Amino acid sequence: MKALHNILDSIRPHFEEGGKLSKFWVVFDSLETFAFTPGHTNKNGVHIRDGVDLKRTMFLVILALVPALLFGTWNQGHQYLLSIGEISVSDAWNTMIWDKLLIGAWKVLPLVVVSYGVGLGIEFLFAGFRKHSINEGFLVSGMLIPLIMPIDVPLWMVAVAVAFSVIIAKEVFGGTGMNILNVALTARAFLFFAYPKQLSGEIWIHEVAASKSGGLLVDGYTGATALGELASTVGKPIMNADVTSVMGMFDAGGMYSLSNAFLGLIPGSIGETSALAILIGAALLIWTGIGSWKVMSSFLVGGLVMGFLFNLMGMNAYMTLPPIHQVVMGGFMFGMVFMATDPVSAAQTERGKWIYGFLGGFLSIMIRVFNPAYPEGVMMAILFMNVMAPLIDHYVIQANVSKREKRAMLASAQRASA
Amino acid sequence: MSRTIRIRKGANIRLKGRPATSIVDAPPAAIYAVQPPDFTGVIPKLRVKEGDAVVAGSSLFFSKDCPSVQFSSPVSGVVKSIVRGAKRKILAVLIEADQQGKAESFPVIDPKTADRTAILGAMLNGGLFAFVQQRPFAVAADPAITPRSIHISGFNSAPLSPDMAVALNGRMEDFQIGIDALNQLAGSEGVHIGVRSNETIFSGIEGAKVTQFEGPHPAGNVGVQIHHAAPLNKGEVLWTMHAEDVANLGVLLSKGRYEPLRVVGAGGSEHPAPQHMRALAGTALTSLVGGHQDAENTRYISGDPLTGTDASAAGYLGGLHHQVTLLPEGNEPKFLLTDGWLSPGLKKFSLSRSYPTWLMPKSKEFTMDTNSNGEERAFVVTGQYEPVFPFDIYPVQLIKSIMANDIDGMEKLGIYEVAPEDFALCEYACTSKIAVQKVVRDGLDMLKKELG
Numbered sequence: 001m002k003a004l005h006n007i008l009d010s011i012r013p014h015f016e017e018g019g020k021l022s023k024f025w026v027v028f029d030s031l032e033t034f035a036f037t038p039g040h041t042n043k044n045g046v047h048i049r050d051g052v053d054l055k056r057t058m059f060l061v062i063l064a065l066v067p068a069l070l071f072g073t074w075n076q077g078h079q080y081l082l083s084i085g086e087i088s089v090s091d092a093w094n095t096m097i098w099d100k101l102l103i104g105a106w107k108v109l110p111l112v113v114v115s116y117g118v119g120l121g122i123e124f125l126f127a128g129f130r131k132h133s134i135n136e137g138f139l140v141s142g143m144l145i146p147l148i149m150p151i152d153v154p155l156w157m158v159a160v161a162v163a164f165s166v167i168i169a170k171e172v173f174g175g176t177g178m179n180i181l182n183v184a185l186t187a188r189a190f191l192f193f194a195y196p197k198q199l200s201g202e203i204w205i206h207e208v209a210a211s212k213s214g215g216l217l218v219d220g221y222t223g224a225t226a227l228g229e230l231a232s233t234v235g236k237p238i239m240n241a242d243v244t245s246v247m248g249m250f251d252a253g254g255m256y257s258l259s260n261a262f263l264g265l266i267p268g269s270i271g272e273t274s275a276l277a278i279l280i281g282a283a284l285l286i287w288t289g290i291g292s293w294k295v296m297s298s299f300l301v302g303g304l305v306m307g308f309l310f311n312l313m314g315m316n317a318y319m320t321l322p323p324i325h326q327v328v329m330g331g332f333m334f335g336m337v338f339m340a341t342d343p344v345s346a347a348q349t350e351r352g353k354w355i356y357g358f359l360g361g362f363l364s365i366m367i368r369v370f371n372p373a374y375p376e377g378v379m380m381a382i383l384f385m386n387v388m389a390p391l392i393d394h395y396v397i398q399a400n401v402s403k404r405e406k407r408a409m410l411a412s413a414q415r416a417s418a
Numbered sequence: 419m420s421r422t423i424r425i426r427k428g429a430n431i432r433l434k435g436r437p438a439t440s441i442v443d444a445p446p447a448a449i450y451a452v453q454p455p456d457f458t459g460v461i462p463k464l465r466v467k468e469g470d471a472v473v474a475g476s477s478l479f480f481s482k483d484c485p486s487v488q489f490s491s492p493v494s495g496v497v498k499s500i501v502r503g504a505k506r507k508i509l510a511v512l513i514e515a516d517q518q519g520k521a522e523s524f525p526v527i528d529p530k531t532a533d534r535t536a537i538l539g540a541m542l543n544g545g546l547f548a549f550v551q552q553r554p555f556a557v558a559a560d561p562a563i564t565p566r567s568i569h570i571s572g573f574n575s576a577p578l579s580p581d582m583a584v585a586l587n588g589r590m591e592d593f594q595i596g597i598d599a600l601n602q603l604a605g606s607e608g609v610h611i612g613v614r615s616n617e618t619i620f621s622g623i624e625g626a627k628v629t630q631f632e633g634p635h636p637a638g639n640v641g642v643q644i645h646h647a648a649p650l651n652k653g654e655v656l657w658t659m660h661a662e663d664v665a666n667l668g669v670l671l672s673k674g675r676y677e678p679l680r681v682v683g684a685g686g687s688e689h690p691a692p693q694h695m696r697a698l699a700g701t702a703l704t705s706l707v708g709g710h711q712d713a714e715n716t717r718y719i720s721g722d723p724l725t726g727t728d729a730s731a732a733g734y735l736g737g738l739h740h741q742v743t744l745l746p747e748g749n750e751p752k753f754l755l756t757d758g759w760l761s762p763g764l765k766k767f768s769l770s771r772s773y774p775t776w777l778m779p780k781s782k783e784f785t786m787d788t789n790s791n792g793e794e795r796a797f798v799v800t801g802q803y804e805p806v807f808p809f810d811i812y813p814v815q816l817i818k819s820i821m822a823n824d825i826d827g828m829e830k831l832g833i834y835e836v837a838p839e840d841f842a843l844c845e846y847a848c849t850s851k852i853a854v855q856k857v858v859r860d861g862l863d864m865l866k867k868e869l870g
Contacts, residue, residue: 005751033793036751037758041788045855046845047723047745048431048577051766051773053792054849055759057799060772135795177796177850289771292801343800349812350804397812401830404810408651415606 008032026127030134058136060290064281065143065338069108071277072270076151077103079267080206085218089255092265104151107206108270111146114155118162119145126171137176137183137344138166144184144338147271148331148379149191150203157195161187181386182345185335185379192379204228204267225268226256227330231372233317243317250321261328272334275327282337291341294350295357299336302361303327310369318369326365335378336361345386352392360385422615423646425633427808429769429843431577433723434687434783435744437694439584441681444697446517447705449734450493452478453510456727456737457548458859459557459866462489462508470497475522475545475676478511484560489737490545492678492698494520510734513700524674529599537599537671544670549663549678549738553644553656555866556837565657567607567648568600570626572661573614575638576722576842578743580683583619584694585662585740592668593661594623599671600664601625604657611661612643636808641840645809650835662740680740682706686723687785688716688744701735706742717788719743724842725855748789759792766791769806769847795850803854806843809835813844817854820861825868828861838862 014021015028032038034055042049077100081087087095119142120134127134145162165187170179191199208223217223224232226249233243249255256266264274272278285291307323314320327333340346340360347356360381367377374380454462461482466472472495477488491513498514524544529537538561541547552559559565573582586593600609608627613620615630629647631637640658644650659667662680669677678699685692690708697706703718710716713731720729721739729735735742754760763773767784775784803813811832819827838855845854 004753035754035758037754037789037792039749039751040790040793041717041747041749042790043728045853046842047717047719047726047728047743047788048433048786048846049790049792049851050770050847050849051763051768051775051791052770052849053759053851054795054798055792056772057770057849059760133793137798175796177798287771290799344798346800348800348814350801353801393815397815397831400810400812400832404651404830404832407649408653411651412653 005036008036023128026124026132026134030124030127033133054136057290058139060284060288061140061338062143064284064291065140065147065271067277067280068147068271068274068334069143071264071274072147072272073104073108074100075104075264075273076107076206076270077101078265079151083205083208083218083223084211084216089265103206107151108146110155111149111153111158111270112143114158115145115162116142118159119166122163122166122171126175130175132175135176137170141166141183144271145187147338148184148188148269148334150199150269151206152203152208153191153199157191157198158187161190161194164190177344179344180390181383182339182342185339185383185386188376188379189383192376204269223267225330225375226250226261226266227368227375229256230318230321231375234369234372235316238317238320247317247320250325256329258322258325258328261325266329269331269334272331275333278333278337285337285341291337292343292346292353292357294353295341295346295360296336298354298357299340299361299364300327302358302363303332303336303365304361305358306362306365310365318372323365326368327361330368331376331378332361332364335364335382339378339382340385345389347389347392347396349393349396352389352396355392355396356385356389359388420613420628420630422630422632425631425637425642425646425808427805428575428634428636429806429847430575430634431723431769431786431846432767432780432783433577434785435685435689435692436578436783437580437683437685437692439581439694441584441587441694441696444682444695444701444705446515447697447702448515449498449702450491450495450513450515450698450700451510451702451734452489452491452513452700453734453737454479454489454508456739457481457489457558458551459483459555460487460489464500464508464511466497466511468497468499471495472497472513473520473522475524477545478513479508481558484558484562486542486561487547487558488542488545489548490522490676492676492700494518521675521677524670524676526674527671529595529602529671532602534602537602540671541599541603541667545676545678546663546667546670549659549666551658551738553641553650553658553837554834555862556641556839557862557866559657563655564605565603566605566650566654567610568604568657568659569610569612569640569644569648570600570659570661570664571638571640571643572611572620573617573631573638574683574740575635576724576741577635578683578685578692579638579722579741580681580694582614582661583617585681586619586665589662589665589668590619590622592665592672594625595668595672596664596666597623597626599667600659607648610643610647612638612640612647614638633808636806636840636843639837639840641835641837642808645835652829652834660738660740680735682735682739683741684708685742686719686744688712688746689742697735699735699737703729703731703733703735703742706735707731707744710744715747717743717745717747719745723786724846725839746785746787748787748791750789752789752791769843770802770849790851792849792851794852797850797852799849802847802849803841803844806847807841809840811835813841816861817841817852817857820857820864823864825865828865833858833861833865 169186307326310319363381462479495515550559719726
């Protein structure tokens with residue numbers, strides 16, 4: 001690899017101060033450090049440094065996203081073929097695997113390209129402007145954003161959302177490591193509030209509107225997500241016929257049964273549907289110590305507790321859903337594993353992480369059930385907890401500070417009496 | 419009966435080249451150095467000029483702020499040169515040794531009967547007070563302040579550090595005399611020693627509160643021991659001293675001789691013969707590296723790999739150092755697939771679990787070079803400092819308050835209790851490659867200046 005590095009060395013002068021391509025120094029620098037960890041040695045401090053760096057960390061997070069990405073791609077094709085009656089629910093696994101993957105990839109790949117293209121483009125601009133080197137943070141955000149998008153979202157909307165979130169949620173605060181809100185969720189929230197009409201209804205299944213007008217759609221197929229269906233039951237008595245038919249879809253054998261929801265054979269944002277694929281990613285994050293198991297486990301417990309409390313209340317059909325069914329649907333699992341654990345926007349103290357995670361999970365289920373206009377309670381809950389995280393940390397740290405002050409007072413009292 | 423404190427947080431970095439328990443006398447060096455920058459907080463005022471003849475124990479310079487604190491020559495010879503840096507800052511006083519062993523003769527004092535003033539005076543004149551450090555601020559101690567207590571660590575836990583039992587073997591009588599003397603100097607809480615829980619060399623020591631410690635590095639750091647045995651509160655001052663210097667103090671008082679002896683742990687993967695070597699403070703490193711010569715590709719560290727200074731092949735053993743470590747320089751770029759961030763990393767030791775080396779047996783030792791293994795970034799990963807920082811202090815928040823020049827915040831978060839060395843493992847583990855120890859040093863300096 002000496003040869004490759006020699007080539008880089010030979011073109012470096014063009015990009016350095018005074019060279020004709022010096023404006024593109026950031027690009028050169030980021031590509032060079034991508035390929036070669038620089039020969040920087042430690043000065044003025046430790047002489048040896050741990051093998052881990054931010055590139056390795058971010059790479060492992062992306063690796064943890066791969067199961068959700070692959071499954072999501074497949075599932076989008078699967079849902080499309082289901083919607084036009086090409087296949088039936090019973091032959092989910094054994095037919096047309098490549099067709100499903102191709103249909104999914106046809107929509108998912110452009111989303112990934114737009115997300116990275118727009119996001120990294122803005123990062124390069126800001127890095128060049130500020131004379132920083134590029135931070136690795138967006139490598140993960142850029143992959144998270146497509147995974148929380150509905151399949152038929154227009155690409156220009158994604159571009160606008162990415163630009164908004166990178167600039168407003170991150171760069172104005174100082175870039176990677178300085179943001180208060182999770183960047184990917186901010187992009188999703190931007191779409192949700194800026195384009196509510198376009199982002200509801202017939203966007204969750206590939207070409208469902210076209211299929212409908214072309215008469216291809218299977219009878220009775222609504223194209224709604226599980227949470228959308230559930231939201232429609234709120235405000236109606238439990239014994240209402242509409243409600244019982246919706247709730248029937250959540251029983252064993254129904255479209256949104258526990259096993260279908262866990263495996264991910266339901267409509268939804270690209271990466272969020274399969275709890276199983278997400279949990280494989282979670283296992284990698286916990287195993288490597290990169291994702292906080294404290295946040296994940298307390299988030300899960302928070303969601304289950306809220307689900308259980310709703311069971312006790314039982315005021316409408318939505319509330320009677322078993323807690324375990326609640327947490328495998330919608331974005332709960334994806335938010336728990338990949339969003340809530342974002343170290344920059346989460347609570348930073350170890351004790352704070354327990355509180356932060358628990359409240360995040362608790363609020364996710366609460367918002368989803370109490371306010372049917374926001375089926376995606378997870379997004380709102382995590383963004384809200386992002387804002388609250390510094391407050392949680394403040395009280396955790398304050399407890400430590402007052403403990404120290406008490407000790408000092410005790411010592412000075414002892415000195416005075418001695 | 420002493421109590422045992424178990425330190426759970428921390429980590430042992432498994433470096434290759436641990437010094438064997440054998441001990442040899444280092445060959446006498448031609449040049450010895452006393453380097454003012456080794457003694458943090460000291461502004462030197464010279465007493466000698468180039469060409470002056472000196473003997474062991476002759477004062478070379480004193481501290482401008484505390485003129486009674488003398489810094490003495492370890493050997494007899496001639497002042498070869500005074501090395502100055504930017505703004506004529508004195509970096510070192512070099513002594514060309516004449517190998518005749520002439521020494522200043524100091525009065526013999528029995529610390530059990532002498533009073534505090536006499537002992538302190540002997541210690542100041544005899545040059546041994548130079549090795550006393552104080553908390554807060556982790557700087558050279560001020561003899562005018564009576565410390566609440568004096569703390570001594572009875573073991574080393576840093577990577578490749580020398581074994582204190584080897585270092586103090588046969589010196590326990592001198593050590594006891596030193597403890598007796600320190601007992602006269604310390605205030606209400608006396609002298610504390612922190613010892614390794616299965617270590618017996620200190621069992622006969624009288625006049626000191628012994629606390630036993632178990633656990634990984636930094637359990638041997640005196641700051642960790644203070645925090646767990648008798649924490650420092652705002653407004654208190656305490657002193658710390660290295661156990662070997664306590665024995666050297668015993669020699670000064672009982673024999674009237676200044677002899678800053680160190681049993682140096684000479685090691686590291688590049689050291690041809692890692693072992694313990696008996697030498698004086700300020701010895702030229704050439705006497706301690708077993709003939710190793712490769713200045714370009716080797717880092718010559720005076721001290722341990724986490725806190726030592728880059729001394730270079732032509733450097734000297736630092737005034738407060740008891741260790742010399744030779745590591746390969748990591749100045750070559752690392753290709754991402756073979757040994758960079760995308761590699762399997764079977765040779766990359768990491769405290770995180772992002773490389774598979776954490777699954778390897780605990781006995782496996784690693785060669786580490788001085789490459790930073792990544793570039794400096796903003797804080798991103800959290801929960802990384804806490805597992806290697808055995809203090810009831812929030813390390814990241816403290817670092818951030820220092821970066822923000824928030825004096826009030828630093829005080830509240832416990833900066834008084836820490837020294838830069840206590841953060842060495844945090845700096846090692848940092849994914850964002852932040853210079854944590856330097857930040858802590860800056861914070862301590864800022865606070866000291868603020869408080870006058």
